[in-house]
Amino acid sequence: MSELRTLKVALLGCGNVGAQVARILIDDADALAARTGARLELQGIAVRNLDAERDVELPKELFTTDAEVLVKDADLVIELMGGIEPARTLILTAMRHGACVVSGNKALLAQDGPTLYEEADKAGVQLSYEAAVAGAIPILRPIRDSLSGDRITRVLGIVNGTTNFILDQMDSTGAQFADALAEAQRLGYAEADPTADIEGYDAAAKAAILASLSFHTRFALEDVSCEGITSVTAADIAAAKEAGFVIKLLAIAEKLVDEDGKTGVSVRVHPTLLPREHPLAAVRGAFNAVFIEAENAGELMFYGQGAGGTPTASAVLGDLVSAARRIVLGGPGRTETTTGHVPSLPIDAAVTSYYIGLDVADQPGVLARIAQLFAEHGVSIEIMRQTIHRDADSNVESAELRIVTHRAREAALAATVEAVRRLDVINSVTSVLRVEGV
Template sequence: MSSGKPAVRLALLGCGTVGSEVVRLLHDQADDLTARIGAPLEIVGIAVRRLGRERGNLPVDPALFTTDALGLVKRDDVDVVIEVVGGIEPARSWLTEALRGGKSVVTANKALLAEDGATLHDAAAEGGADLYYEASVAGAIPLLRPLRESLHGDRVTRVTGIVNGTTNFILSSMDATGAGFGEALEEATELGYAEADPTADVEGFDAAAKAAILASLAFHTRVTAADVFREGMTGVTAADVASAKEMGCTIKLLCLAERGADSSGQESVSVRVHPAMIPRSHPLASVGDAFNAVFVEAEAAGQLMFYGRGAGGTPTASAVLGDVVAAARNRLAGTRAPSESAYAHLPIRPIGEAVTRYHVSLEVADRQGVLATVAGVFARHEVSIATVRQSGRDEDAMLVIVTHGAPDANLAATVEDLRALDIVRSIASVLRVEGGA
C-alpha cells in the first residue's frame, strides 16, 4: 500500500528474540501499519554483535546489518531508533546520542530505565524527542501508557503487581503440585520459562527494575532500582505454600508501590518486591502460569486490573511496535509524546516504615508457657497478633502466627528477639501477608 508520503525510517539495535520478531511483524503487517500511520515504515539499518550469525531467514536485506551501532544511530536518515539489546552500556550512550539528536527512541530496556532513566528523559527533553518504553514492563500488556496518560487526571495511590513470569510459573507450580522450589525451578527451566542462570528472576532483580518504572509513572517521582526494597523467593518452601493454603491464601512474588505518609507525616513513596501471601479472593491470586498482572488503585477510577503475557519475543515485539506507531505518527504530525512527569519529587520511604503483616512459623519447645512468652515478645514491639495455630508435639511442636498490620521495622525486630529465645528451636519461615485486613 502506498501512502504517497516518505517513509519513517527505523534503526534497530539488536536482532535477538525480540528484535527478530519486530522485523517479522514490520514485514507481515506492513500494509496495516502504513494505513495506521499514514506513511510506510522502513528499516534502514540493524545493529548486531556478529554479522555471520544465522537469523532464520528474516525478511530483510542482509546488507542492512552492521556492527557499528553508534554509527547507525548518528545517521541523518534515521527517524526512530528501536533498542532491544538490553543492559546499561553501551545502550545508554547509543540512546542518549539518538535523543539529543532529535531522534525518537523506543526501548524495552527495563534495566537502563530503572537505573538511569533520568539521563534518557533529560536527553529527550534536550533534543525535543520522544521516548517510549511500553515493552519494558509486562510485555504486551498495555500498562505504562494508561499510567502515563489515561490516569493523569487521577491520583494513583497503590500499584500491586505480578511482573515476572518465571517466578509466577514456579510459585503457581508449587501451589498446584506441592513441589519444592528446586523441583518447580527445574520444570520452569525445561519448559523455557527460566534462564540457565535464573538469578535476576528468582532473586527479584527483574521485578525490582519494573517496580521502579511503575512507581515513577504512578507517583510522578523519579524512582530507581536502588530505591526498591528487594527480597527474592528462593526461600519459599513447600511447607510455606501448604500453610498459605490452610489460611485460604497463595504465595506470589509481588511488586508493591504505595503513596502515603512517612513516620513524620510527610507524603512519600514506598516501593518493594518480595514474596507474599495473598487471599485467594484477591484478583492477583488467580494469575497463574507465566502470566503477569498489575492491580492499580486510584482515588477516582477505583480499582483497575491489567492482565496478559508479560514476556516472550512476540508479546514484547507487539508492545515495541505499538510505540513505534505512536512515535511515527508524532513525527509526521510534528508533535511530541507527553514528556516525563516527575514534578512531585516525593521521598522514598524506607522498608522499616512500610506497614505490612507477617506470617511467622516457629519450631518451639513443647512445654507450658511457650505461647505466653512468644506473645510477650510481639507485645513488647507493639505488634498485634491476629491468629495463632499450634500443631505437633514434642520435637515437632510448631507455632504459626499471623500478625495485624505494623511497621516492618517492628515486625523485623520481633523476629530477631524470637530467635534469641531458648524455647524457640528455629524460625522455619517468615513471609509477609498482603491484601487482607
C-alpha cells in the same frame, strides 16, 4: 501509499523480541503505514554476530555490526539490546541526532532514566518504553495518560513471569523450588543463569519504573527494597495453602505517611502471601498482572502475557506507531510526567502483615510467652495455628506454630521477629513472609 513520506527505522538487537519486531515491520508494512500516515522502513538491524541463528528468517542485507552509523541516520530507533552499555550511549546518540527512541530496557531505565529523559526533552524527541514492564500488557500509558487526572495510591504487580511460573508450579504440584526452577528452564521461561529473576532484580527495575510514573517522581533501582524467592520452601507454600493464601513475588509501590508524619513512597519487591480470593492470586503460569488502587477510579487490574517475543513486540510496535504519528503530525515529544518530588521511604515505614513460621519447644506457657512478646512490641496476632511433631529418633516432641499478624509497621514487625528468635523456647524461625490484601 506512494505519496506517504518514509520514516527510517533502526533496530538494535535481534533476539526473540527484536526478530518479531522486524518481522511485523516487514509483513505488516501497509497496515502500519495506514495507521501511522508514513511508511516505516526498516533500514537495518544492529547485532553483535552476523551469523547467529535466529527464529525468524529476515533479509541478510539488513544486518550490520555498526550500530552507531545506523542510529545516526534514523528517524526512529528501537533499542532491544538490553544491558547498560552500549545501549545507553546508542540511545543518547540517536536522540542527539533527532531520532525518537523506543526501548524495552528496564535495567537501563531504572538505573539511568533521568539522563535519558533530560536528553529527550533537550532534543525535542520522544522516549517510549511500554515493553519495559509486563510485556504485552498496556500498563505504562494507562498510568501516564488515562490516570493522569487521578491520584494513584498503590500499585501491586506480578511483573516477572519466571518467578510466577515457579511459585505457581510449587503451589499446584507441591514441587520443591529447585525442581520448579528446572522445569521453568526446560520450558524456556528461565535463563540458564536465572539470578536476575529469582533474586527479584528484574522485578525491582520494573517497580522503579512503575513507581516513577504512578507518583510523578523519579525513583531509581537503589530506591527499591528487593528480596527474591530463593528462600521460599515447599513447606511455606503448603502452609500458605492450608491457611487460604497463595505466595506471589510482588512489586509494590505505595504512598505512605511515616511515623514522623512525612509523606513518601515505599517501593519494594518480595514474596508475599495473598488471600486466594484476591484478583492477583488467580494469575497463573508465566502471566503478569498489575493491580492499581486510585482515589477516584478505585481498583483496576491489567492482565496478560508478560514476556515472549510476539507479545512483547506488540508493546514495542504500539510505541513505535505512537512516536511515528508524533513525527508526522508534529508537536513535542512525550517522555515523562514528573511534577515534583515525593521522598522515597525505607521499607521500615511500610504497613503490612507478617506470616511467621516457628519451631518451638512443646511445653506449657510457650504460647503465652510468645503472645506477650508480640504485645510488648505493639504487634497483635490475628491467627495462630499449632501442630505437634515427634522426632522418631529422640522421641522428643516439638510444636510448629504458624502466626499471621494484624497490620503493623514493618519496623515493629521485624523487631518482633528478632525478639522472638532470642526466646529460649524457640528452636528456629522457619519462615517470615509478608501478607497483603487482608
